Amino acid sequence: MSTGESSTGASAPAPPAKVLVPTNTVLTPEGQQVRARIDPTLTVADVVKQLVLNLKLDEPPANFALRSDMDELVTNDNMRKMIRSKANLKLVKSPKREARDIAHKLSERDDKNLKFSLFSLQKHIKEEDFAHEFISAGGVTFLVETIYATHGNTLAYALTAMQHLMELDYGWDTLDEHFIHKVVQILSSPQSLINVCRPATAILKKFVEADPANAQSPSTSSPVVVQPGSVTRYGFTIVFEQMRRQRGLLETVISRLGSADTAMALHSMMLINSLLAHAKEDRWEEFVAELEKLNIRKSVIRLMASHTIEDLSSCILDFQANIIRITHRKKVTMVEPHAEPAHAAALKFIWLSSKLEEERDEDGQILKWRKLGFDTEDVSMGFHDVGVLGLECLRNFAQSNSDFPKLVSEQLSRPSERRCPIARASNEVVELLSEHWAIFAPGYSTSTTFQPLFLDFVRVHALATQFFIRMWTESGAATGSNASRDDFTRIVALVRSQIKVALRSENVRPWSEVERDFLDCEYRAVRDRQMKELELEDDLLSKVPVRNLKKKLYKESFEFVRQQRIQCLLQGAWFMNAVPFGVSSKELSRRPARPWRFMRMDNGLRYLHYVDSAVKFPVRAGLEDLPERIDIAAISEVATGTCAAPAHLDGHGGSSSDASPLSFSLLSAHAGSLADQIAPDASRWADWTDGLNMVRPDAGHVASQETAGFVDALTDIGLKIQLLNLSGEMVEIPSGLSAGPPPRDQDFFFADFA
Template sequence: MEDLTSCILDFQANIVRVTYRRKTTLVDPDSEPSHKAALQYIWESSQLEESLDENGQVSKWRKLGFDSEDMVQEFSEVGVLGLDCLKKLVENDQDFSKLVLEQLSRAPERRCSIAKASNEVVELLSEHWAIFAPGYSTSTTFQPFFLDFYKVHSLATHFFLRMWTESGAAAGDFTRVVALVRSQVKVALRSENVRPWHEVEHDFNEREYRAVRDRQMKELELEDDLLSKVPVRNLRAKLYKESYEFVRQQRIQCLLQGAWFVNALLSSSPRDPPRRPNRPWRFMRLDPGLKYLHYVDSAVKFPVRGGLEDLPERIDVSMISEIATGTCAPPPNVLRDQNDLPPTSPLVASPLSFSLLSAHEGSLADQIAPDQSRWADWTDGLNMLRRDGGHVASKETAGFVQALTEIGLKIKLLDLSGEKVEIPSGLVAGPPPTNTDFFFSDLL
């Protein structure tokens, strides 16, 4: 399992990037046949018929809970991901048409907007799993439920509809129900790397409204409701990206400065036979162009000058396809008199070890860092340097990104609260211009 950890986290980070790409890809049924087919399937499954409203306008998608008939606009925030989630919801619910008819049979102010609820759940799950931007994935643990995004979305959307009914919600209560669902998402998906799936299903399918509401009220006593407002959520996403980039630059600076490592033995890997290093110590430094890791092997540590003159060997960074951790052990007798490395037995994998693996050439380097901080700097720095972004391996780096995000958010909110600025729950577009006689009119 240890050998697969790095690969699984890489795969998970790639799925985050794919999910973000789908979320930011606009739905365009006029030019994308697959989008048109998905919408057609959803409509046919509802078993509804088009009609005219009191203003003589066609009423079709509004019957499913959209605010308008413009599908490009309705899916603008959740993109193709939102469309796929709604389609999967319809596919997996044999009673979808009954669900739609049940809502339409209610008074207009008592209907739950099924389509809007679906899109809102997509936003809540994206927020929970920090799907903010390509390459920005700081999870250091497995997230098996994320890998079945559609199934979790279906459970959470049905929970949304049930909370709406059990709470007797009306049109103006949509935001209140969203807050309930957000609270339940955090509870149901907690510690997902160790929780069994049936407990997640139970949390979404069996929890009663009163129990969820009571827990949420206790949560609201501990945190400001301001944090759940849409503009604040968007601000958090922006600050998260900035914090990640700041930590990334800091980690890369550590690589540019260089560090000493122990040349290690592979403890047990089927991909590469064990080999004993000729010299026990290696100094590595990234070149200013961020393309090569220059290094020198030595029998003893010595003062290394700035630049690359003392480092005759190099590793092409583009050849590194994976940074595996906990893979190798120190050679015998190397650490016996060294005080700057943690004690460990030969042939037992060190927790501070890492290997630079190539897809075609096996292991390019097997090193042991002198301490936890140096290990986090280099494993995460090299992952962040990779073309595909890699994954964050250490909780230390993930914690830095999260802490910087929260500090930045609190500072921004202090600025706003100090000026007594009211933050709205949503932004409403103003009326269209009375004429198009202005410079940017051709962009409308």
């Protein structure tokens, strides 16, 4: 390598066999610019050593490093690229020396240098050598003290530095509950600046996800033991305790979903998703109840209509998946009025809203809940199939419908066999809506579009239940001579048909059209359409036992597809390194230097290991050939259709300036894109985009129609196979089965049948 001032004088021509080494401009510590021809075969350490010798600097070469003019550290991996592109370089302090200096400046708390030191810290803390030295020099303690003592932009720099530090899987295990409470206080204040709240929100999210359970391998069920120095020692419970100490935090976070700053809305949405995904059993109901009280669903519905970036789309779909978990859990949670005061209060509200009075029947038994349409006075059994979800829906129906007492008294004025059982109708609508939105399991959602009507479940339920009662009247069921059970089954079929029509394309239809479909349609039109539908499908599929079988098969099918996707990640695959869509044509033709990347996930499902290469080569099993890695917990978004192939590698039949439909980017909420790839085919694209979504700690949705279609297809095939024998023998399947009440004690035995 040679250095010297740039010259325009003539020189002797180079020998033909000698390769011309590009010339880079290097800024010295004294502020001078020198021209240097750097041999790309040397290591960075050798280059720095020669620069120090040629510039006759007094300090040892170990005290120096090279950075680009964009402050990117020059390493052995990227040096050739920078030399070829003739990047402007700077000879600066080494990361270790810079880390010691910044830690010392933070300890001095000199306001004059503090802001500049924090600004440098937030940029360099991601570098491994810098981070090691900063942590060993006690820098974390000094940074925490700075966060306690500063405000405004200085606090924003300090929090951003802490946020970047917490991307490491070591070094911040000393942060205690007092620090978490300080972050909660910062977030709770409506006066906090946006650039302060963004990193504070990300820090709190990281604490939630640093759960000891996340450190456990999925293949073992042994008790989790937190190792000394492990940062996975926090989790939902610790964070939630600090949230309870500071009133108004959730309300403030939810209000920021409507922020004009899209990044702030994104961080707030991600924090809510993490809290929902990691909520512990003993705090789950309390936390969810508080979110519902603050109308979180309405805030997200408004966000659906106003979002502007792809990141928010993914977060909204994650939220939908979390709400499916909540809805399913409520549906399988039994109503226990004697054990749960909230259940008793809801039942009391429903009864008082009906304006009825208890009576006794001909046998002297209390006649109360049967008046509302239950089969028995045991309301726990009445809500057996729909659980707390059914209770909440019936309560909302009684509260939102001012004619509820009139509806009840109108049915009671008719003979018992001709009444519409309102409570049973409400529960059946819950089942039909659960079937429509595939609330079969607490797993992942297969919806790839926004579902604002699903988020408004109880409101749609009230409309559909009102429609059920109206169809009962208009169909003649209330005055006919047939048994009410047959009438009920017939109306259920009508309501199922209308739900499909009214809730179609819900991501684009306004609420007014949904209301019109339920409130203004005539019985005859609904019946004619339903009869045509019956000609195209088997009535057998509407039977309750068959619907229950379909739910079971759906769970199995989804888990099968999920495991298949994860196996693809564990096996690994080659991808093309791409360029984010929208960069300049100059950058597009220049990047990346190595066109191919092989990626493979580790068995613990925590890291995505990879290697970049100029050519594809046989990759051995394991991770030895994959030196680099991406923390899956750092991936906030698996965005699709985001990047293009470099011009010289474009093989997709079009201009490389167009985003490839097989492209995807792994985005971080604050560090931009972690990876930009193009899959070799549509199947590999679906495997990886959905597989990565399925293993992310706070995710729960799929991105491709292919995955959703596989789940549905496997469910339908399995159902048809199960029904072949029954339908072939024309065996009559009943519409419902009564299991009877459960034993009241343990004094029973199972009979043996020969």
